[in-house]
Amino acid sequence: MCPPEHFAVEYAINPWMHTDEPVDTALAVKQWEALRETLVRLGHTVHVLTPEPGLPDMVFAANGALVVDGTAYGARFKHEQRAAEAGRHRAFYEAQGWRFVAPSRTNEGEGDFAYLPRAYGGIILAGYGFRTEPVAHAEAQEMLNHPVVSLRLVDPRFYHLDTALAALDDERVTYFPGAFSAASQKVLAQLFPDAVLADEVDAFAFGLNLVSDGRNVVLNSEATGMAAKIATAGYEAVPVDLSELKKGGGSVKCCVAELRH
Template sequence: MSQHRIPRNRTYLMCPPEHYEVAYAINPWMDTATPVDAELAVKQWERLRETLTGLGHKVHVLAPEPHLPDMVYAANGAFTVDGVAYGARFKYAQRTAEAAAHRAFYEAGGWDFRAPTQTNEGEGDFAYLPRAHGGLILAGYGFRTEPAAHAEAQDVLGRPTVSLRLVDPRFYHLDTALAALDDGNVTYYPGAFSVASQRVLRQLFPHAVLADEADAYAFGLNLVSDGRNVVLNSEATGMARKVEAAGYTAVLVELSELKKGGGSVKCCVAELRP
């Protein structure tokens, strides 16, 4: 079935985990008592980068900065649509300085960068589907990003924005509970969302691939897809079977060390939409 799914070349931003460690705990997955194999984290990250470039995608690399161990989760630094970059404003002080590093990257690259006034964590809580209902932003709130940022993103990016309430702290960012499989459809774990938000998702995406708790717990929703190839955490075997059954090609990558910080494939990858 996979031949019916058409991939589209993408451009991504990643940041190597040279300073990565779990030095604090700001989500339920982080445990400062659990050691991180820093060397293995770098190898796993590099394998993810090579997987994306091997699929024909371009990957820009953001230089990591000391004392910012979560910079590896590059998706959180901004959200881009049609050459406009809506910057991040992190909730927790430990990550605040990451925003400036991302801003410098976008400004140096000639992007129309818009500084936020509201707390938001970039593509961690925003997803864009250019062919869904004429171009639609899905926006999560409940743990990190403030609802007011959804209105700000809509104003800045000029796309209708649908707010979705996250209710399970294990799935603290939208990208741990929902992912775009292509330019018009998504996969998501219903249990991560409020009853009202589940209703909205059913209306918007009647053909969505539904994940279960085991898929979500294995970070199976924290994926990157080019419309055909779905790159996801190797632990998420059930999710891999679901996307294969829907006609996509699952590409498994081991990211055990990055999961210790509360992230997986998508957290490490921001999509750049020039």
Template sequence: MCSPEHFAVEYAINPWMDLTTPVDRELAVKQWDRLRETLVGLGHEVHLLAPEPGLPDMVYAANGAFVVDGTVYGARFKHEQRAAEAAAHRAFYEAQGWRFIAPNETNEGEGDFAYVPEAHGGLILAGHGFRTELPAHAEAQEALGRPVVSLRLVDPRFYHLDVALAAVDDANIVYFPGAFSTASQRVLAQLFPDAVVADDADAIAFGLNLVSDGRNVVLNSEAVGLAEKLEAAGYHPVPVELTELKKGGGSVKCCIAELRH
């Protein structure tokens, strides 16, 4: 995770960013602190990446890389405003001794990659259409040695996979069908017949931008309907408020890069 002490909406690179809407940075830091404390309280270890001035979106730490089996496939951002973040993430992983593979293709880390380790022997679900380029899916497969399923995003509101889909345990997902092309919807329905299916209201509330340890599902407190669906499916929803960070087009998952040994 990376503190939002430099967070601001200084440019608009997704439909949620509004330059006329002020950001309360102090509140953003408080809400982020509460998210971090929630994860620690659930028994998880949180590593911190130092924020850098001039990079207001560094708080969205999930976009900096994608980690599977101790191997890190680095990010290469689409927009120049975020490009310098990639080096900060690489330095973090290399300092930790992780095996780092530098990308040649445009991709935004866990923003567009999700890992479901026990689904069909272990699958990487990969989004494209707005940020990550399709050739990055093949590059990720070669880097990580796991089969990649390409999914086309078609609604600009859901510009990253992680605002439209999430793994809720090692074998299952939750997703919003309307974010995907018709063919990608068919692929998801075939691969995950028991998935938790979200609706438009869940997605607009950034409910799908969540993290789960297989039991506890930490999600945006505005996604009340999705929390009820997850509870009915046997999970334990843990709501957190992230109103300020939502102004940049992100929520819980965007703030968290998962380190998979």
């Protein structure tokens, strides 16, 4: 995770960002710290990446890489405003001793990749349509040695896969069908017949931008309907307030890069 000490909406690169909407940075830091404390309380170790001035979106640490089996497949951001973040993430992973693979194709890490280690022997779901190039999916497959399933995103409000789909455990997902093309909806239905389906209200509340350890599902407190669906499916919903960070187009998952040995 990376604290939002320099978080601000200084540019608009997704439909949720509005440069005329003020950001309370102190509140953003407070909300972020509550998320960090929640993860620690649930038993997880949190590594902290140092934020840098001039990179207001570094708080969205999930976008820096996809880590599977001890290998970090690095990000290559689409927008110039975020390009410098990639080097900071690379430095972090290399300093921590992870095997780092530099990308040659545009991709935004866990923003557009989701890994399910027990589904079909270990499968990576990959979004495209707005930020990540489809050819990056093939590159990820070669670098990480797991099959990659490409899913087309069609609604610009759900510009990253992690705004429309999330792993609930090692083999089950939740997703909002309307964010995907008709063909991708059919693929998801075939692969995950037991998925927890979200509706438009859930998605607009960033209820799918969640982090789950297989039992506890940490999600945006605004997504009350999604929390109810999660509970009905047998998981423990853990709400956190990230209203300030939502102004940048992100929530819980965007703030958390998952490190998989």
